[in-house]
Amino acid sequence: MxxxxxxxxxxxxxxxxxxxxxxxxxxxxxxxxxxxxxxxxxxxxxxxxxxxxxxxxxxxxxxxxxxxxxxxxxxxxxxxxxxxxxxxxxxxxxxxxxxxxxxxxxxxxxxxxxxxxxxxxxxxxxxxxxxxxxxxxxxxxxxxxxxxxxxxxxGAQPMTLTVSSFGFARGMPPLADLVFDMRFLDNPHWVPGLRELTGMDAPVGEHIEKDAGFKPAFEQIHDLLLTLLPLYEAQGKSYVHVAFGCTGGRHRSVFTAERMAESLRESGFSPTVRHRNLGSRATDEIEGQKR
Missing domain, CATH: 3.40.50.300 (P-loop containing nucleotide triphosphate hydrolases)
Known part of the structure; x- marks a missing residue:
């Protein structure tokens, strides 16, 4: 007492x-x-x-x-x-x-x-x-x-870390602490054979990794998280939510969230992964115009 x-x-x-x-x-x-x-x-x-x-x-x-x-x-x-x-x-x-x-x-x-x-x-x-x-x-x-x-x-409890994906077209996640926009990557929605797949499928991941912008951006975000997460924990923050967004929330954000969670586990963290819009229907209206 x-x-x-x-x-x-x-x-x-x-x-x-x-x-x-x-x-x-x-x-x-x-x-x-x-x-x-x-x-x-x-x-x-x-x-x-x-x-x-x-x-x-x-x-x-x-x-x-x-x-x-x-x-x-x-x-x-x-x-x-x-x-x-x-x-x-x-x-x-x-x-x-x-x-x-x-x-x-x-x-x-x-x-x-x-x-x-x-x-x-x-x-x-x-x-x-x-x-x-x-x-x-x-x-x-x-x-x-x-x-x-x-x-x-x-009796201190470890910080709870969540890594999620979402689609900007369906609204921002209201409780995210860090949001990264992955819409600079080439959109698999417009690639024949990939539209109905998701970021959980290997062909979509291979397509995203071929984008010249993916590797340097991913590595910089990863390094940033390795810097920030221990600082959040030192300040006593109980929950941290890192969100990755793309247009529809089915391809680029899902793949990046999965890859980032995997890398964070290798660095000693234990993230929970959530995909808000993974089950949403793929439509041209949501994805906008092909670029």
């Missing part, structure tokens, strides 16, 4: 969201007085649990919380740590002024006084916490990465 607390606006919610992505069960603003009841039965404790609480939480009395946790820490079946998210007053003022949110302890007093009062209230928890993360100089992305560095080996 990880108890997560800290100053309002310092980043507690962001930390809990990252922990949830890493496989923790996360509960925010939990009434701490109910903590014993939550962990009353040892057989219910499966996996990792992150509990978020702060000055807004009902029954928030730091000294009582510390005594409660010290008591729970005596149990052999329960491992408890505490993470305190801190931030300097000037940065907290900037954040609250930027978001125009009201500080929970500045309802009828200036913001600076509310921050000061909360800091004094939380000081016993800060001094007692096992870990302190100061977010004064951290962006939201940097805080997320820091939490992943601290807890990422306790």
């Amino acid at each position: 990880l108890l997560v607390t800290g100053l309002s606006g310092a980043g507690k919610t962001t930390a809990l969201q990252v922990l949830e992505d890493l496989g923790w069960e996360a509960i925010d603003n939990f009434p701490v007085r109910l903590l014993k009841r939550l962990v009353a039965k040892p057989d219910r404790q499966q996996g990792m649990l992150a509990i978020g609480f702060d000055s807004r939480t009902r029954g928030f009395v730091p000294a009582e919380i510390i005594d409660l946790v010290k008591d729970l820490a005596q149990r052999d079946d329960l491992a408890i740590s505490t993470l305190f998210i801190d931030c300097n007053g000037g940065e907290l003022e900037r954040r609250y002024n930027e978001t125009r949110r009201r500080h929970p302890m500045a309802q009828e007093r200036p913001l600076q006084e509310g921050i000061k009062a909360e800091r004094e209230l939380l000081d016993p928890l800060r001094r007692w916490a096992d870990m302190i993360v100061d977010t004064s100089e951290l962006s939201s992305n940097q805080l997320q990465q820091h939490i992943r560095d601290l807890f990422g080996d306790t």
